[in-house]
Amino acid sequence: MKWFIFCSFIFINVAAKRTFEGYKVYKISPKNVNELNFVKDLERDGIGQLWDDQVNVDFEARIMVKPDNVENFLNKMDSSGVGYKVMIGDLQRVINEQMQPNQIRSSSYLSYSWDRYHDLDTIYKWLDEIVEQYPNIVTSVVMGQSVEGRDIKGIVINYKPEKEHKTIGMIEGTLHAREWISPAVVNWIVKEFLTSDDPGVRIMAENIEWHIFPVVNPDGYVYTFTTNRMWRKNRSTYNFQSCSAFGLDDDMSNGIDLNRNFNFHWMSTGASDNPCTNTYAGPSAFSEPEARAIANYVLGLKDQGRFIYYYGFHSYTQLFVIPYSHVNISGVLEADNYSDMYEIAVRGAEKAKERYNTTYRVGIAAEILYPMSGTSFDWVKHEANVAVSYLIELRDLGEYGFLLPPAQIIPNSLEIMDALIEMDRVTRLLGYYSKSTLILGSFNALVLSIVLAILIR
Ligand SMILES: [Zn+2]
Structure with a gap:
C-alpha cells in the first residue's frame, strides 16, 4: 500500500511536468516570399511551433517539432527545397543540461550564485537579504500582484536619499517567462551596483535612484520551473479555449503576451488576437495586472524626478532595440531623441x-527584428518621456536560444555591464543628467553626437 501511494505520488509529479523528450529544433532561413509562406504554414498546420514571434525573408527562424511530427516535417522540408538544419536533437536533454550548475566555480553574492538559474523563491529571498544587508541604501518594493496573486517584487537602490532632484532609472526583467538569462543578468547588475569598485559603475549606481524588478512575470516564470519550460506569456486563464485546430495543447490558449499588452499602438502590428499564439495581445490593452502594475509604477515615478533610463531585458538574438517598434525606417524620428538613443x-x-567579441545589433524593431506593438519599453518611452529606453535581447544567436547554458551567465553579464557603463558615460556626456538639457533638440543632439564621435574615438 505504501508503495502504491509512493508510486502514485511520483506519477502525479511526472504527469504535471511537460516533457520535451524527442522534440527537435530546426533552423530555417526562408529566401523568398514563397518560402516564407511555407514556413508560416508549417506553424499554422500544427507541424511545428516557431520560437520566433514572427519570421521574415532571410531571417533565421527556429522551429520546434514534436516527435510525432518529425517525419511529416522532414518530408515537407525535403519536397519543398527550403534549406534547414537541425539545431537541437533532443530538447529535453538540453533543458536538463540547463538545470545543471556550471562546473567551474562561479562568484556568488549572499545566497545567490551565477553558476546556475534560480527559481522565483530563491530570487525573492535574495532580494530580502540585500535589503537587510544595506538598510540605508536598499528598500524592498512590490509594484503589484500577478494574475495568480504573486507579488511582483523588486528593490530600490538609492545612495543619496536626501538628494532633492532625483535622477531615476528602472530595470525590468523577465516580462517573458522562458528567457531565464534575463533575471540572471539583472541580478548581476544589482550585485555590481552594490559591490563593484569600477568608477563607471559607482557613478551610475550612486547618482541614480534605481528601481529594479528581476521578474515582472512571476506566474509565467514559476510555470517554466514547475510545468512547461518553454512558457512565454503570463498565466491568465480568462481566454481558455481549444487549440486543436493549430495542433497545440489547449493550455496554449492560457496567458497573454505581456509585451503586447501595453496601451501604445496596441494590436497595430506584430501582435496576435488568437489566444493560441505566443504573441496574443489580450482582449484589450492593459487587460493584464502585470502590465498595469508596471504602467502604474512608471507613472508614479514619472513626477518624482528626471526619469532617464528604462531597460527591459529579454532573450535571445543579441540586440539593443530602440523605440518605437511599430514604425518603419522612415518613422524613426517619432522618438524625438532617436539619434541620441x-x-x-x-x-x-x-x-x-x-x-x-559578442555582436549586439542596434536599431528599431522593424530594422533588426520585426515590427511589433504594445510593448512595455515603447509605452514607457512615450508615456513617461524617459530619455533612454531600450529593449535588450541577451545571448545567444539561436544555438541554444532560451536554453542558454549556465556557463554563459557570467560572460553575458560582464559584457552587458561593460555596455551599460559606456552607455551611461555617453548619456552623461550628452547632458541627460542635467535638468536643463533633458530634452535636447534633434539638431543640438546631432551636433553633439558629431563632437562626441570625434572626442571619444
Ligand atoms: Zn522576450
Missing part, C-alpha cells in the same frame, strides 16, 4: 563586443 546604444554595443 542610437548613438548611446551603438557605443554600448561596441563596448560589449570588446570583451568576448
Whole structure:
C-alpha cells in the first residue's frame, strides 16, 4: 500500500511536468516570399511551433517539432527545397543540461550564485537579504500582484536619499517567462551596483535612484520551473479555449503576451488576437495586472524626478532595440531623441563586443527584428518621456536560444555591464543628467553626437 501511494505520488509529479523528450529544433532561413509562406504554414498546420514571434525573408527562424511530427516535417522540408538544419536533437536533454550548475566555480553574492538559474523563491529571498544587508541604501518594493496573486517584487537602490532632484532609472526583467538569462543578468547588475569598485559603475549606481524588478512575470516564470519550460506569456486563464485546430495543447490558449499588452499602438502590428499564439495581445490593452502594475509604477515615478533610463531585458538574438517598434525606417524620428538613443546604444554595443567579441545589433524593431506593438519599453518611452529606453535581447544567436547554458551567465553579464557603463558615460556626456538639457533638440543632439564621435574615438 505504501508503495502504491509512493508510486502514485511520483506519477502525479511526472504527469504535471511537460516533457520535451524527442522534440527537435530546426533552423530555417526562408529566401523568398514563397518560402516564407511555407514556413508560416508549417506553424499554422500544427507541424511545428516557431520560437520566433514572427519570421521574415532571410531571417533565421527556429522551429520546434514534436516527435510525432518529425517525419511529416522532414518530408515537407525535403519536397519543398527550403534549406534547414537541425539545431537541437533532443530538447529535453538540453533543458536538463540547463538545470545543471556550471562546473567551474562561479562568484556568488549572499545566497545567490551565477553558476546556475534560480527559481522565483530563491530570487525573492535574495532580494530580502540585500535589503537587510544595506538598510540605508536598499528598500524592498512590490509594484503589484500577478494574475495568480504573486507579488511582483523588486528593490530600490538609492545612495543619496536626501538628494532633492532625483535622477531615476528602472530595470525590468523577465516580462517573458522562458528567457531565464534575463533575471540572471539583472541580478548581476544589482550585485555590481552594490559591490563593484569600477568608477563607471559607482557613478551610475550612486547618482541614480534605481528601481529594479528581476521578474515582472512571476506566474509565467514559476510555470517554466514547475510545468512547461518553454512558457512565454503570463498565466491568465480568462481566454481558455481549444487549440486543436493549430495542433497545440489547449493550455496554449492560457496567458497573454505581456509585451503586447501595453496601451501604445496596441494590436497595430506584430501582435496576435488568437489566444493560441505566443504573441496574443489580450482582449484589450492593459487587460493584464502585470502590465498595469508596471504602467502604474512608471507613472508614479514619472513626477518624482528626471526619469532617464528604462531597460527591459529579454532573450535571445543579441540586440539593443530602440523605440518605437511599430514604425518603419522612415518613422524613426517619432522618438524625438532617436539619434541620441542610437548613438548611446551603438557605443554600448561596441563596448560589449570588446570583451568576448559578442555582436549586439542596434536599431528599431522593424530594422533588426520585426515590427511589433504594445510593448512595455515603447509605452514607457512615450508615456513617461524617459530619455533612454531600450529593449535588450541577451545571448545567444539561436544555438541554444532560451536554453542558454549556465556557463554563459557570467560572460553575458560582464559584457552587458561593460555596455551599460559606456552607455551611461555617453548619456552623461550628452547632458541627460542635467535638468536643463533633458530634452535636447534633434539638431543640438546631432551636433553633439558629431563632437562626441570625434572626442571619444
Ligand atoms: Zn522576450
